[in-house]
Amino acid sequence: MVDQDDGFSVNSASEPDDYDSPWKDAVEHYFSAFMAFYFPDAFLEIDWSKGYTILDQELMAVVRDAELGKRFVDKLIRVLLQSGDEKWIYIHIEIQGTKQAEFAKRMFVYNYRLFDRYDRPIASMAVLADAQPDWKPASYGFEVLGCKHFLEFPVVKLTDYHNQLDKLLVADNIFAVVTAAHILTQRTRKNDEERYKAKSLLMKLLYQRNWDKQKVIDLFYVIDWMMRLPEELEQQLWYEIEAIEESRKMHYVTSVEKIGIAKGRQEGKQEGLQEGLQEGLQEGEAKMLSILLTHRFGALPVAIVDKLARSSEEQLKNWLISAISASSLDAVFNDDMTH
Known part of the structure; x- marks a missing residue:
């Protein structure tokens, strides 16, 4: 029921x-x-x-x-x-x-x-x-x-x-x-x-x-x-x-949920193509994480951009969670902070 x-x-x-x-x-x-x-x-x-x-x-x-x-x-x-x-x-x-x-x-x-x-x-x-x-x-x-x-x-x-x-x-x-x-x-x-x-x-x-x-x-x-x-x-x-939520102090759509919405849209476009879907999701997550990090900490070093491109979906998710509250770019990629 x-x-x-x-x-x-x-x-x-x-x-x-x-x-x-x-x-x-x-x-x-x-x-x-x-x-x-x-x-x-x-x-x-x-x-x-x-x-x-x-x-x-x-x-x-x-x-x-x-x-x-x-x-x-x-x-x-x-x-x-x-x-x-x-x-x-x-x-x-x-x-x-x-x-x-x-x-x-x-x-x-x-x-x-x-x-x-x-x-x-x-x-x-x-x-x-x-x-x-x-x-x-x-x-x-x-x-x-x-x-x-x-x-x-x-x-x-x-x-x-x-x-x-x-x-x-x-x-x-x-x-x-x-x-x-x-x-x-x-x-x-x-x-x-x-x-x-x-x-x-x-x-x-x-x-x-x-x-x-x-x-x-x-x-x-x-x-x-x-x-x-x-x-x-x-x-x-x-x-x-993001500007509305900040001004109203109403943090409803978090970065994690934002990624989920984007990922759901990507899944819809590639239904039935499992291999392409996996690659597409990882690429999309890497791109969205890059946008979030740039928004919070400024332009990313080339080494970080390369690291995101080579990383697994699980690693990207862990870094995304860290990126929401991390105080610095280094803290995001600290192994002790991954989940």
Whole structure:
């Protein structure tokens, strides 16, 4: 069983502006917030004190032979209701990334297959994250020889939020921020400078909320993953974030977490290429450590630069930990200080 609003981790995504992983993790670990934001009426009927259970493997077993099409996320969650019914019900969530002719039929098929498996009510709900405002399927069924079989399901369309961006930016729900990031990612797809400004705005707004540190870091991951930037603009953004944290005395995103975000992005770009991934991670860690050391202690000697380039991933991690609190460059590479 998953507690409400736990933190979530970054997984890989294969292409720029591929939202699958941040959406999947956000829905799974902030499911109550997801329901409160997108489906508030259903949210009020669920007994959140009893928790909820994610059933991804069960969903895969039921629908693995179906034509899935392009989508961001499908989730099956088991919950209890406020009505006092002690039996579980099942919520099937689809987050669809592109317009698809067979989408409503897929919702219909998944619903009756899940009902057949569990013999319990299945609530199917959809979030449409495509860019086609007029596409909003909400039902599917047929009538033949006096027999009627229909499914109507609640639908949320993210394009409907485009004129509410200002409200999203000040709302307290994590999915208001995720939705704003989604909208701004779409708007800035071919303009790096505008995306930089939008991403900087979102990052800065996180520090104005009274959210706990883990939630802020989680949103850093989501925003960073959605809104890819060229490396030089990413580095410029991180300098801005460091300045904000220093001025506010809010050291949320540490250098270690910053490296983790960068490494997660690198993993996503190289999924399935194990040897290349390992080399890429080590090179990326060496580069980020070099940036951190230069930022703290000034220009690095050639011998240190060479040392970083030749070192293992484990050594780089140890030096990174030391670099955060070391008083001098020599102290970073003191063997007695490695972990």
